[in-house]
Structure formats: structure tokens, C-alpha cells
Amino acid sequence: MADAERAGLQEQIKAQGEIVRKLKAEKAPNEKVEEEVSKLLELKAQLGDDGPKKFVLKTPKGTRDYNPEQMAIREGVFNKIIQCFKRHGAETIDTPVFELKETLTGKYGEDSKLIYDLQDQGGELLSLRYDLTVPFARYLAMNKVTNIKRYHIAKVYRRDNPAMTRGRYREFYQCDFDIAGQYDPMLPDAECIKIVAEILASLDVGDFVIKVNHRRLLDGMFAACGVPDDKFRPICSATFWDDVRVEMIDEKGLDPEAADRIGQYVRFQGGLEIVDELLKDTELQKQKNAVEALEEMRQLLKYCELYGVQDKVVFDMSLARGLDYYTGVIYEGVLK
Amino acid sequence: MADAERAGLQEQIKAQGEIVRKLKAEKAPNEKVEEEVSKLLELKAQLGDDGPKKFVLKTPKGTRDYNPEQMAIREGVFNKIIQCFKRHGAETIDTPVFELKETLTGKYGEDSKLIYDLQDQGGELLSLRYDLTVPFARYLAMNKVTNIKRYHIAKVYRRDNPAMTRGRYREFYQCDFDIAGQYDPMLPDAECIKIVAEILASLDVGDFVIKVNHRRLLDGMFAACGVPDDKFRPICSATFWDDVRVEMIDEKGLDPEAADRIGQYVRFQGGLEIVDELLKDTELQKQKNAVEALEEMRQLLKYCELYGVQDKVVFDMSLARGLDYYTGVIYEGVLK
Numbered sequence: 214m215a216d217a218e219r220a221g222l223q224e225q226i227k228a229q230g231e232i233v234r235k236l237k238a239e240k241a242p243n244e245k246v247e248e249e250v251s252k253l254l255e256l257k258a259q260l261g262d263d264g265p266k267k268f269v270l271k272t273p274k275g276t277r278d279y280n281p282e283q284m285a286i287r288e289g290v291f292n293k294i295i296q297c298f299k300r301h302g303a304e305t306i307d308t309p310v311f312e313l314k315e316t317l318t319g320k321y322g323e324d325s326k327l328i329y330d331l332q333d334q335g336g337e338l339l340s341l342r343y344d345l346t347v348p349f350a351r352y353l354a355m356n357k358v359t360n361i362k363r364y365h366i367a368k369v370y371r372r373d374n375p376a377m378t379r380g381r382y383r384e385f386y387q388c389d390f391d392i393a394g395q396y397d398p399m400l401p402d403a404e405c406i407k408i409v410a411e412i413l414a415s416l417d418v419g420d421f422v423i424k425v426n427h428r429r430l431l432d433g434m435f436a437a438c439g440v441p442d443d444k445f446r447p448i449c450s451a452t453f454w455d456d457v458r459v460e461m462i463d464e465k466g467l468d469p470e471a472a473d474r475i476g477q478y479v480r481f482q483g484g485l486e487i488v489d490e491l492l493k494d495t496e497l498q499k500q501k502n503a504v505e506a507l508e509e510m511r512q513l514l515k516y517c518e519l520y521g522v523q524d525k526v527v528f529d530m531s532l533a534r535g536l537d538y539y540t541g542v543i544y545e546g547v548l549k
Numbered sequence: 550m551a552d553a554e555r556a557g558l559q560e561q562i563k564a565q566g567e568i569v570r571k572l573k574a575e576k577a578p579n580e581k582v583e584e585e586v587s588k589l590l591e592l593k594a595q596l597g598d599d600g601p602k603k604f605v606l607k608t609p610k611g612t613r614d615y616n617p618e619q620m621a622i623r624e625g626v627f628n629k630i631i632q633c634f635k636r637h638g639a640e641t642i643d644t645p646v647f648e649l650k651e652t653l654t655g656k657y658g659e660d661s662k663l664i665y666d667l668q669d670q671g672g673e674l675l676s677l678r679y680d681l682t683v684p685f686a687r688y689l690a691m692n693k694v695t696n697i698k699r700y701h702i703a704k705v706y707r708r709d710n711p712a713m714t715r716g717r718y719r720e721f722y723q724c725d726f727d728i729a730g731q732y733d734p735m736l737p738d739a740e741c742i743k744i745v746a747e748i749l750a751s752l753d754v755g756d757f758v759i760k761v762n763h764r765r766l767l768d769g770m771f772a773a774c775g776v777p778d779d780k781f782r783p784i785c786s787a788t789f790w791d792d793v794r795v796e797m798i799d800e801k802g803l804d805p806e807a808a809d810r811i812g813q814y815v816r817f818q819g820g821l822e823i824v825d826e827l828l829k830d831t832e833l834q835k836q837k838n839a840v841e842a843l844e845e846m847r848q849l850l851k852y853c854e855l856y857g858v859q860d861k862v863v864f865d866m867s868l869a870r871g872l873d874y875y876t877g878v879i880y881e882g883v884l885k
Contacts, residue, residue, distance in 0.1 A: 228648050266744045270691045272645050273675050281699070283638030288641075304617030305624075309608050309720050310646060312705060316606075330668040331677075334708055339609050341667075352614050363617070368646060372670055376627050 222260055229253045273508040275373070275383025291366060293415045298364040298390055301408055305364050309350040314338040320347045322537050327371045341370035345389040353393055357547075360394035399509055402542040403516030409523045409546050420549040424529040427510050427538045430491075433503025434530070437496040440467060457533055479531040485514050487528045505511060513542060558595055565589045611709070611719025627702060629751045634726055636698040637744055641700050646685040650674040656683045658873050663707045677706035681725040682874060689729055696730035735845055738878040739852030745882050746858045756885040759858075760865040763846055764875045766827075769839025769868070772831040774810040776803060793869055815867040821850050823864045849878060 233249045270450060272278060279287065298305075311331060317340050319327055329341040342348050345365045352358070366388045373383060392401040406423055414423045438444075440461075458476065459469040481487050488511045497503040510528060514546045517526045554691065569585050598776045608614060615623065634641075647667060653676050654661055665677040678684050688694070702724045709719060726744060728737040742759055749757045772778075776797075797803040817823050824847045833839040846864060853862045870879045 269649060269652070270687065271649065272691075273647055273649055273673055276645035276647070278645070278692075279643040280692070281642060281697075284641045284643060287643075305620045306617060307615035307620060307623075309612035309614070310706075311612070311720075313605065313607065313609055315604070329670065332666040332668045334665065336708075337609055355608075356614075356616070361617075371647075372672075384647075455676055514864065 219260070222256065226253065226256045226260070229256055235431050242549035260411045272385070275377065277377075277382065277384075290416060294366070294412050295364070296410055297412050297415065301362070301404065302391060303362045304366045305366075306349070306352060307365070307367070308342070308345070309353055310368070310370075311339045311341050311406060312348055312351065314340045316351050317343060317347055320538070324371075327373050328405075329370045329372050343371060344385050344462045345371050346391075349389065349391060350538075358393065362390075364388070399512040399516055399542070402513055403520055406513075406526060406544060407520045407522055409544070410525045413546055418548065421524050421525070422484060422545055422549055423544055423546045425513065425526055425542060426529055426532040426546040427506035427509070427542055428534065429502040429541070430506035430510065430530070431533060433497060433506060434475065434486050436500050437494075437503065438471045438478070440471050440475070481528075481530040483521065483528060484526075485511060487530075488514070491530075509542070555596070558592065562589065562592045562596070565592055584814045604618065609719070611713065611718075613713075613718065626752060630702070630724060630748050631700070633744055633748050633751065636792065637698070637740065639698045639700045639726060641702075642685075642688060643701070643703070644681070644688055646677070646704070646706075647675045647677050648684055648687065651685055652675045652687050653679060655875070658705075663709050665706045665708050679707060680705050681723050682727075685725065685727060686874075696727070698726075698728050700724070735848040735852055735878070738849055739856055742849075742880060743852060743856045743858055745863045745880070753883065757861070757882055759862050759880055759882045759883055760868045761849065761862055761878060761880040762865055762868040763842035763845070763878055764870065765838040765877070766842035766846065766866070767869055769833060769836035769842060770814050772836050773830075773839065774807045774814070776807055776811070777885060817866040818863060820862075820864060821847065823866075824850070826878055827866075845878070 227353050229249065229252055233246065233253055236246045236249055252442070295305075309463065313332060314328075315338070317328055321328070321343055324343070328343050330338040332475070345367060349365065366386060368384055369387045370384055392404065402515060406425065409423055413423075425439070433542070457479075458472050461472050461475075462469050478491075481491065490499055492507050497507075514523070514526065514528065517523045532545055533541060565585065565588055567583065569589055572585055574580050593841070615775060632718055643762050650664075651674070653801055657679055660726070664679050667675040669676070681703060681828055687700065688846070689697070697716070702722060703724045704720055706720055726741060728740065742761065749759075793815075796807050797811075798805050806811075817827065824843050827833055827838065828843050833843075850859070850862065850864065853859045868879060
């Protein structure tokens with residue numbers, strides 16, 4: 214349709230719209246109104262798909278722009294974090310924003326369904342990275358790197374139903390710090406905790422505490438409570454006890470009794486004394502996983518004392534993590 | 550197949566392979582070799598699809614990892630660039646790595662086919678950004694920003710056939726600096742050139758020159774040479790004359806005579822004197838586009854003198870740019 218023709222048609226639609234509105238305002242007989250409305254619809258139909266396309270001006274769901282003020286804050290925070298990483302001898306690497314789909318799938322358990330796939334455009338099957346950990350593992354294997362202390366701050370993608378008001382997005386930053394190699398047990402973990410403590414202190418976010426737990430202690434605890442093996446991992450997809458309990462009973466069909474036995478354990482919270490207390494537990498004693506994990510926790514907490522961060526660290530049995538690749542110490546910094 | 554069964558089969562395959570190799574080394578009769586080869590193939594067939602899956606350890610085509618050494622260089626370069634941008638009063642913004650497909654399509658002319666689409670996973674139609682310019686325009690329109698000096702250094706995505714040996718990738722960085730708003734003509738363009746000169750000098754890459762041309766002068770030149778209107782834009786998808794000429798004649802079916810007339814123009818290279826010379830050209834004089842563009846070039850080159858970068862700037866009629874959104878001065882820094 215030529216522009217002039219379209220303009221003429223739009224004028225007619227406008228005029229016809231006014232006729233309809235006038236009739237309605239005058240409360241004209243229904244029959245008369247309907248007749249004019251149908252004329253209006255007919256005119257609009259002539260515009261058809263050819264009509265002015267309404268162009269939606271927005272960012273994709275679960276993503277956002279950052280304006281200069283927000284970027285200035287981000288830059289300040291990133292600089293402090295990176296300075297700390299470098300002080301601890303870390304280097305940085307960069308990996309592509311997408312990976313071969315097969316590199317990613319199967320690595321995230323139930324969460325795999327949240328991976329963004331690229332359309333097959335006559336080439337490889339590709340997906341946007343879901344985190345920076347699997348790409349890092351791929352990098353290590355590909356380059357046969359056995360020893361590296363690296364950080365990587367970059368965006369990752371999850372096709373989740375985001376609660377943006379709570380700060381959960383589909384595109385968001387992850388800040389990874391990893392130590393790969395052979396070391397005395399728990400020494401790298403203690404350094405990570407020291408680093409988290411240094412960063413949170415430097416950012417002046419308020420008083421904080423770093424909760425720590427051990428993945429194998431969780432496994433041992435579940436076993437001691439009679440949770441079947443194949444339910445360990447999916448159960449840990451929530452990160453705190455209240456959510457875990459609901460998920461266990463309602464979604465995973467766990468015996469409420471077992472859930473309540475777990476509920477006894479997850480109340481434990483404290484320092485080195487918790488380790489000794491739990492080691493006396495006759496059910497946990499039967500679980501090799503649990504006993505070994507507790508000995509590791511003892512070592513970790515002692516290192517934390519040496520690093521002078523013991524008052525920032527709390528051994529918290531309610532802290533859980535879902536992804537399969539967690540095998541040792543897990544931790545989370547929270548504001549008090 | 551059980552693991553033990555598979556292991557046994559693999560042993561047999563290994564032994565049979567040695568028999569074949571031995572026979573071949575001994576130059577045994579063909580009949581005998583073929584007999585043993587067919588036994589080998591039979592054994593291998595038994596392994597079938599059940600064989601160990603070969604896991605490909607690679608980054609997607611046209612992408613790469615950056616190791617710590619490369620990242621250290623990148624960081625050093627980025628820091629110098631960002632310092633220069635900030636010295637010139639620029640802020641930075643960030644936009645998502647993907648946009649609504651409709652935000653991107655139609656903006657890149659023939660290159661639109663190189664856009665990576667995400668798979669429709671029950672939501673919006675999304676595509677990876679092809680550059681940082683269209684997302685910036687979307688940001689300005691969405692936030693009704695009319696005045697900003699911003700830079701944005703980030704990765705963009707082109708499903709091109711990459712010549713990685715020549716440094717062309719499917720995932721690569723773009724470094725954008727833009728001035729949005731109303732200013733005296735050519736003043737922002739001159740500042741951009743000054744910034745490019747400062748950055749290239751600070752990076753110590755060797756002696757360089759910044760070629761400049763004007764999109765409307767190109768359009769005027771094409772018109773003066775009798776190139777049909779609808780061929781202007783596609784013809785500019787190559788960026789230098791030799792490529793343009795071949796593309797014009799072989800692909801776009803342009804009259805070789807018109808191509809050769811263009812060939813006369815694109816040899817012009819120099820400073821302010823070129824402007825005067827071209828303004829005397831009777832064919833160009835008939836093209837409003839060309840005359841206005843030449844007056845702007847005069848102004849630009851004078852500003853460059855004031856900024857003290859005139860010895861780094863060459864007015865070069867052979868410099869072309871394809872994308873539709875180029876409307877004014879175009880430039881490109883090259884090593885001498």
C-alpha cells in the first residue's frame with residue numbers, strides 16, 4: 214500500500230471512529246451503532262497487516278540495561294573484588310558466551326532444562342553458558358591445565374522464571390574464583406573463605422557472616438535419616454532448610470518422618486564444638502561420608518582461625534547446594 | 550553391553566588389528582589380508598553405537614578461550630582505551646547480550662542473515678546482538694535519553710564464515726564510543742578522530758593513519774557515476790575499493806564503465822586540497838549530497854588541525870561502509 218493511500222485510509226478510520234463514539238455518547242439505537250462499528254472494522258481490516266507495526270521497545274524478559282550511574286557502582290565493586298583476587302595470586306581467563314550443547318547438558322541435573330539453546334543455523338548445536346564452572350572445567354581439560362588459580366567475572370544465562378523484583382534475572386553476573394590442583398586438604402577452601410571475608414569487608418555492605426557446610430556431610434546426613442540415595446541430589450536443589458523440607462515432602466514424596474530427622478540435624482549451627490558434637494552422633498558415625506566430612510570441617514575451621522576469620526565463619530548444617538559438581542565444602546555469605 | 554564384555558571385545562579388536570598390521574608388513578597375499586580385515590571389521594561392528602562416546606572437547610566454531618597471558622594484554626589495552634574515553638567525559642552503559650529479534654532485524658541490510666537466533670523456548674523471539682550500535686539506539690529511545698557521551702566495550706556475535714587465521718571470529722569484541730545529541734556540525738566527529746589518534750598512539754602499535762570519508766559523498770559519487778539508487782547500499786558492504794569493484798561488476802551486475810568512473814574518484818587521497826579539487830568536479834557539483842558532504846569534510850579537516858591531529862588524518866575516497874546506519878563521516882585507523 215502506498216503511503217498516500219494508507220494516510221487516506223487512516224483519516225477515514227479516524228473519522229469513522231468519531232462517528233461511532235458520537236453515536237455511543239448519544240445512546241443511539243444499538244442497531245445504528247453496530248452498523249457504524251462494522252464499517253469501522255471493515256476500514257481497519259483494509260489496513261490489515263500492512264498497518265503500522267507496533268514496535269515494542271524493551272529488553273528481553275529477565276534482562277536489563279545498566280545506566281551510567283549503575284555502571285559506575287558496578288565498576289567500583291568489580292575493581293575491589295579483582296584487586297583482592299590478584300592479591301591472592303589469581304589470574305583471569307575468558308571463555309565464549311556459548312558452548313557446544315553437549316558440553317553443558319547433563320552437568321546441571323534438573324536445572325538443565327533452564328539452559329538457553331541457540332537455533333540450529335546449519336552448524337553446531339550451541340547453548341548459552343549456564344555458569345562459569347563447566348566452561349572452566351572444559352578449558353582445563355582442553356588445555357591440560359592441572360594447576361591454576363583463576364577468577365572469572367562474566368554473565369551467565371538461565372531461562373528461569375525470574376523474580377526480578379528480588380534481583381533474580383535471566384542474564385546475570387557470576388563471579389568465580391577457583392583453585393585447581395593438588396593441595397593440602399582444606400587449605401584452598403580456607404583461602405576462598407578468607408577471600409570472601411576480605412571482599413565483603415572491603416565493600417562495606419554491613420555486618421556479615423559466612424555460612425559453611427560440607428556436601429558429603431549432607432549426603433551422610435541424608436543417608437543417616439533414611440533418605441534413598443537417588444533422592445540426595447534433587448533434594449538439595451533448594452539452598453536452605455525450609456525450602457528443602459517442603460520440596461522433600463511435597464514434591465519428592467519423602468517420608469515426613471525422615472524429613473523431621475533431617476530437621477533435627479539442620480538446626481546445628483556454630484563453630485568447632487559442632488564438629489565434636491556431631492561426631493558423637495551414633496547414626497552419623499555409621500556414615501563414612503559424614504565422618505570424613507566432619508574431620509575436614511574441623512581442619513577448615515582451624516585454618517580459618519589461623520587466617521583470623523573465625524568470627525566471620527559459622528558451620529551451618531542447614532546450608533545446602535544442589536548441583537552435582539559440589540563435592541566438598543560449600544559456603545554462602547549472608548548479611549547479619 | 551556390560552563393561553567386562555566390552556573390555557573383552559576391545560582386547561580382541563586390538564589383537565586382530567595386530568594380525569592385520571603384521572600381514573601387511575609381511576606383504577602377505579591380498580586374499581589373506583582381506584580375510585583378516587573383514588574379521589576386524591566384524592569385531593568393530595559388534596562394539597557398534599554402544600562404543601565409548603567420543604566427547605568433543607572444543608569451543609564452538611569461530612570462538613576461542615583467552616588464557617591468562619592473553620587476558621593480561623587485553624586488560625592493559627582496555628584500561629588505556631577506557632582511560633582515554635573517560636578523559637573525554639564519556640560514561641559507560643551495559644545492555645543484554647541478546648535483544649528481541651525484531652529490535653535487530655532489518656537494521657543490518659544484507660548482513661541480517663548473519664544474526665544468531667535463540668531457539669524459541671516458549672517465550673520471546675530473541676537474537677544475539679550483532680553490534681553495540683542498535684542496542685544503544687534502543688537504549689536511547691527506551692529511556693528517552695537525548696544527550697549522552699558513552700562507550701561500551703563488549704562482545705558481539707556474527708554467524709559469519711570466520712577466517713580465524715585472519716583474526717575474524719564469530720564472537721568478538723567491539724569497542725564503541727558514541728556522542729548522542731545536538732552539536733555544531735563535525736565537532737563530535739573531530740573529537741572521535743582525536744580519541745582514535747590518542748588511543749592508537751598510547752597503545753604503541755606503530756605508525757598509523759586514520760582514513761576518513763563521508764557516507765553522503767559516497768552516495769553522491771555513486772549517483773554521479775550512474776549507479777542506480779537501489780545499488781548504493783549493497784555495493785558498500787565491502788570496505789575498500791578493490792573488493793567493491795569486483796563485487797559491483799561480478800555480483801551486483803553493475804556496468805563496468807560506471808565502475809571505472811567510480812575508480813577515478815576513489816583514487817583521491819589527501820588533505821583539505823582534495824576537498825577543493827572535488828568541488829570543481831562538474832559531475833559531483835550536480836549531487837547535493839556530495840557538495841554538502843564535501844563542505845562537511847572541509848570543516849572536519851579544519852577541526853582536526855585545531856586538535857593537532859592533521860598529520861594523522863587522510864581524506865580517502867576509497868574508504869566505504871555498508872550498513873545503512875552510516876550517514877555521515879566514516880573512518881578507519883590503519884597501520885602505515
